[in-house]
Amino acid sequence: xxxxxxxxxxxxxxMTNKKSLKCEQHLGHNAMxxxxxxxxxxxxxxxxxxxxxxxxxxxxxxxxxxxxPNSSHLFLHLHTLQPxxxxxxxxxxxxxxxxxxxxxxxxxxxxxxx
Amino acid sequence: xxxxTQLGSHVSVSEGALVLLRCNYSSSVPPYxxxxxxxxxxxxxxxxxxxxxxxxxxxxxxFEAEFKKSETSFHLTKPSAHMSxxxxxxxxxxxxxxxxxxxxxxxxxxxxxx
Numbered sequence: 423x424x425x426x427x428x429x430x431x432x433x434x435x436x437m438t439n440k441k442s443l444k445c446e447q448h449l450g451h452n453a454m455x456x457x458x459x460x461x462x463x464x465x466x467x468x469x470x471x472x473x474x475x476x477x478x479x480x481x482x483x484x485x486x487x488x489x490x491p492n493s494s495h496l497f498l499h500l501h502t503l504q505p506x507x508x509x510x511x512x513x514x515x516x517x518x519x520x521x522x523x524x525x526x527x528x529x530x531x532x533x534x535x536x
Numbered sequence: 537x538x539x540x541t542q543l544g545s546h547v548s549v550s551e552g553a554l555v556l557l558r559c560n561y562s563s564s565v566p567p568y569x570x571x572x573x574x575x576x577x578x579x580x581x582x583x584x585x586x587x588x589x590x591x592x593x594x595x596x597x598x599f600e601a602e603f604k605k606s607e608t609s610f611h612l613t614k615p616s617a618h619m620s621x622x623x624x625x626x627x628x629x630x631x632x633x634x635x636x637x638x639x640x641x642x643x644x645x646x647x648x649x650x
Contacts, residue, residue, distance in 0.1 A: 465626065520632065522587050525582075530579050
Protein backbone atom coordinates (compact mmCIF):
# COMPACT_ATOMS: atom_id res chain seq x y z
CA UNK A 423 0.00 0.00 0.00
CA UNK A 424 1.17 3.52 -0.72
CA UNK A 425 0.01 6.98 0.25
CA UNK A 426 -3.07 7.32 2.43
CA UNK A 427 -5.66 4.56 2.50
CA UNK A 428 -9.16 4.63 3.96
CA UNK A 429 -11.60 1.85 4.74
CA UNK A 430 -14.37 1.29 4.10
CA UNK A 431 -14.87 3.27 0.90
CA UNK A 432 -18.64 3.25 1.33
CA UNK A 433 -20.72 2.91 4.49
CA UNK A 434 -24.47 2.95 5.05
CA UNK A 435 -25.64 3.05 8.65
CA UNK A 436 -28.74 3.66 10.67
CA MET A 437 -28.95 6.38 13.25
CA THR A 438 -28.59 3.92 16.12
CA ASN A 439 -25.57 2.08 14.73
CA LYS A 440 -21.97 2.33 15.86
CA LYS A 441 -19.30 2.14 13.19
CA SER A 442 -15.68 3.20 12.71
CA LEU A 443 -13.76 4.69 9.82
CA LYS A 444 -10.12 3.75 9.44
CA CYS A 445 -7.26 5.69 7.91
CA GLU A 446 -3.68 4.56 7.43
CA GLN A 447 -0.79 6.56 6.03
CA HIS A 448 2.31 4.94 4.56
CA LEU A 449 4.31 8.17 4.14
CA GLY A 450 6.11 8.39 7.46
CA HIS A 451 4.21 11.55 8.39
CA ASN A 452 3.59 12.68 11.95
CA ALA A 453 0.32 14.60 11.58
CA MET A 454 -3.10 13.33 10.54
CA UNK A 455 -6.44 15.00 9.86
CA UNK A 456 -10.13 14.26 9.45
CA UNK A 457 -12.20 16.39 7.09
CA UNK A 458 -15.89 16.37 6.21
CA UNK A 459 -16.90 17.15 2.63
CA UNK A 460 -20.60 17.83 2.12
CA UNK A 461 -22.32 18.78 -1.10
CA UNK A 462 -22.36 22.54 -1.71
CA UNK A 463 -20.14 23.26 1.32
CA UNK A 464 -16.43 23.89 1.66
CA UNK A 465 -14.20 21.22 3.09
CA UNK A 466 -14.51 21.28 6.89
CA UNK A 467 -11.59 20.40 9.13
CA UNK A 468 -12.80 18.19 11.98
CA UNK A 469 -9.77 16.96 13.90
CA UNK A 470 -5.99 17.30 13.81
CA UNK A 471 -3.49 14.98 15.45
CA UNK A 472 0.17 15.85 15.70
CA UNK A 473 2.55 13.27 17.15
CA UNK A 474 -0.52 11.27 18.19
CA UNK A 475 -1.94 14.10 20.29
CA UNK A 476 -5.10 15.94 19.33
CA UNK A 477 -4.25 19.57 18.61
CA UNK A 478 -7.42 20.77 16.95
CA UNK A 479 -11.09 20.01 17.40
CA UNK A 480 -13.28 22.33 15.40
CA UNK A 481 -16.44 22.17 17.50
CA UNK A 482 -17.34 18.73 16.22
CA UNK A 483 -20.34 17.02 17.87
CA UNK A 484 -19.48 14.33 20.38
CA UNK A 485 -21.14 11.66 18.23
CA UNK A 486 -17.83 11.78 16.30
CA UNK A 487 -14.95 10.41 18.34
CA UNK A 488 -11.42 10.29 16.89
CA UNK A 489 -8.64 7.96 17.94
CA UNK A 490 -4.98 8.04 16.95
CA PRO A 491 -3.18 5.00 18.41
CA ASN A 492 0.07 5.73 16.53
CA SER A 493 1.38 8.08 13.88
CA SER A 494 0.29 5.82 11.03
CA HIS A 495 -3.30 5.13 12.01
CA LEU A 496 -6.33 7.30 12.60
CA PHE A 497 -9.86 6.23 13.38
CA LEU A 498 -13.18 8.04 13.48
CA HIS A 499 -15.72 6.33 15.69
CA LEU A 500 -19.34 7.09 14.85
CA HIS A 501 -22.43 6.64 17.02
CA THR A 502 -26.01 7.88 16.94
CA LEU A 503 -25.41 9.90 13.80
CA GLN A 504 -27.97 12.11 12.07
CA PRO A 505 -28.94 12.12 8.38
CA UNK A 506 -27.15 15.48 7.97
CA UNK A 507 -23.91 13.69 8.83
CA UNK A 508 -24.05 11.97 5.45
CA UNK A 509 -20.97 13.15 3.57
CA UNK A 510 -17.57 12.17 2.23
CA UNK A 511 -15.09 11.84 5.09
CA UNK A 512 -11.52 12.46 4.05
CA UNK A 513 -8.37 11.61 5.94
CA UNK A 514 -5.11 13.42 5.29
CA UNK A 515 -1.57 13.40 6.59
CA UNK A 516 1.40 15.75 6.54
CA UNK A 517 4.93 16.02 7.82
CA UNK A 518 4.65 18.51 10.65
CA UNK A 519 1.95 21.10 11.05
CA UNK A 520 3.86 24.21 10.04
CA UNK A 521 1.72 24.58 6.94
CA UNK A 522 4.68 24.52 4.59
CA UNK A 523 4.23 20.84 3.81
CA UNK A 524 1.22 19.86 1.84
CA UNK A 525 -1.42 17.49 3.10
CA UNK A 526 -1.83 14.15 1.35
CA UNK A 527 -5.38 12.89 1.13
CA UNK A 528 -6.94 9.46 1.09
CA UNK A 529 -9.79 8.55 -1.28
CA UNK A 530 -12.43 9.10 1.38
CA UNK A 531 -15.30 7.14 2.90
CA UNK A 532 -18.72 7.93 1.48
CA UNK A 533 -21.06 7.78 4.50
CA UNK A 534 -24.84 7.59 4.23
CA UNK A 535 -26.92 7.83 7.40
CA UNK A 536 -30.47 6.56 7.06
CA UNK B 537 -8.28 34.39 10.42
CA UNK B 538 -7.57 33.40 6.88
CA UNK B 539 -10.22 32.79 4.22
CA UNK B 540 -10.44 31.81 0.56
CA THR B 541 -12.88 32.73 -2.18
CA GLN B 542 -13.08 31.10 -5.58
CA LEU B 543 -14.97 33.07 -8.18
CA GLY B 544 -17.20 30.81 -10.23
CA SER B 545 -18.49 27.53 -8.85
CA HIS B 546 -18.55 26.10 -12.37
CA VAL B 547 -16.30 26.96 -15.30
CA SER B 548 -16.63 25.49 -18.81
CA VAL B 549 -13.94 25.67 -21.46
CA SER B 550 -13.43 24.06 -24.83
CA GLU B 551 -10.71 21.49 -25.30
CA GLY B 552 -7.51 23.32 -26.21
CA ALA B 553 -8.65 26.61 -24.68
CA LEU B 554 -7.04 28.48 -21.81
CA VAL B 555 -8.05 27.43 -18.32
CA LEU B 556 -8.27 30.17 -15.68
CA LEU B 557 -9.55 29.38 -12.20
CA ARG B 558 -9.63 32.25 -9.74
CA CYS B 559 -8.61 32.23 -6.11
CA ASN B 560 -8.44 35.18 -3.73
CA TYR B 561 -7.41 34.92 -0.12
CA SER B 562 -7.26 36.94 3.02
CA SER B 563 -4.58 36.44 5.59
CA SER B 564 -3.04 38.52 8.33
CA VAL B 565 0.47 37.32 7.48
CA PRO B 566 2.14 36.17 4.25
CA PRO B 567 0.41 32.89 3.58
CA TYR B 568 1.16 29.53 2.10
CA UNK B 569 -1.17 28.74 -0.81
CA UNK B 570 -2.14 25.49 -2.46
CA UNK B 571 -4.21 24.20 -5.36
CA UNK B 572 -5.72 20.74 -5.14
CA UNK B 573 -7.71 18.75 -7.72
CA UNK B 574 -10.39 16.19 -6.94
CA UNK B 575 -11.59 13.68 -9.50
CA UNK B 576 -14.93 11.91 -8.95
CA UNK B 577 -14.93 9.45 -6.06
CA UNK B 578 -11.35 10.30 -5.15
CA UNK B 579 -9.52 12.31 -2.55
CA UNK B 580 -7.71 15.58 -3.16
CA UNK B 581 -4.42 15.61 -5.04
CA UNK B 582 -1.92 18.45 -4.80
CA UNK B 583 -1.39 20.36 -8.06
CA UNK B 584 1.05 22.98 -6.79
CA UNK B 585 1.96 25.11 -3.80
CA UNK B 586 3.40 28.51 -2.96
CA UNK B 587 5.51 28.75 0.19
CA UNK B 588 7.25 32.14 -0.16
CA UNK B 589 9.77 31.23 -2.85
CA UNK B 590 9.17 32.05 -6.53
CA UNK B 591 5.85 33.80 -7.14
CA UNK B 592 5.19 31.84 -10.33
CA UNK B 593 4.70 28.23 -9.38
CA UNK B 594 4.58 25.34 -11.80
CA UNK B 595 2.70 22.19 -10.94
CA UNK B 596 1.72 18.87 -12.37
CA UNK B 597 -0.28 18.28 -15.54
CA UNK B 598 0.81 21.60 -17.08
CA PHE B 599 -0.84 23.84 -14.47
CA GLU B 600 0.75 26.91 -12.98
CA ALA B 601 -0.28 29.67 -10.60
CA GLU B 602 1.05 33.11 -9.79
CA PHE B 603 1.06 34.62 -6.32
CA LYS B 604 0.16 38.32 -6.48
CA LYS B 605 0.40 39.91 -3.08
CA SER B 606 -1.01 43.26 -4.19
CA GLU B 607 -4.14 41.53 -5.49
CA THR B 608 -4.26 38.85 -2.78
CA SER B 609 -4.70 36.35 -5.59
CA PHE B 610 -3.38 32.94 -6.57
CA HIS B 611 -5.12 32.14 -9.84
CA LEU B 612 -4.59 28.77 -11.53
CA THR B 613 -3.95 28.59 -15.26
CA LYS B 614 -3.25 26.06 -17.97
CA PRO B 615 -2.59 27.13 -21.58
CA SER B 616 -4.54 24.33 -23.25
CA ALA B 617 -7.33 22.35 -21.61
CA HIS B 618 -7.53 18.59 -21.99
CA MET B 619 -10.60 16.44 -21.46
CA SER B 620 -8.85 14.76 -18.54
CA UNK B 621 -8.71 18.12 -16.71
CA UNK B 622 -12.44 17.94 -15.94
CA UNK B 623 -12.60 17.83 -12.14
CA UNK B 624 -13.19 19.92 -9.02
CA UNK B 625 -10.41 22.34 -8.08
CA UNK B 626 -9.81 23.69 -4.60
CA UNK B 627 -7.64 26.57 -3.49
CA UNK B 628 -6.38 26.45 0.10
CA UNK B 629 -4.52 28.84 2.39
CA UNK B 630 -2.66 28.38 5.60
CA UNK B 631 -0.47 30.60 7.71
CA UNK B 632 3.11 29.80 8.72
CA UNK B 633 3.34 28.23 12.15
CA UNK B 634 -0.40 27.69 12.22
CA UNK B 635 -0.37 25.24 9.43
CA UNK B 636 -2.68 22.62 10.79
CA UNK B 637 -5.57 24.90 9.99
CA UNK B 638 -5.77 24.61 6.22
CA UNK B 639 -8.70 26.69 4.97
CA UNK B 640 -10.16 25.51 1.70
CA UNK B 641 -12.20 27.47 -0.80
CA UNK B 642 -15.60 26.22 -1.92
CA UNK B 643 -14.20 24.71 -5.09
CA UNK B 644 -14.65 25.27 -8.82
CA UNK B 645 -15.95 22.52 -11.06
CA UNK B 646 -14.17 22.57 -14.41
CA UNK B 647 -15.94 21.11 -17.44
CA UNK B 648 -14.05 20.62 -20.70
CA UNK B 649 -16.16 20.55 -23.83
CA UNK B 650 -15.06 18.65 -26.95
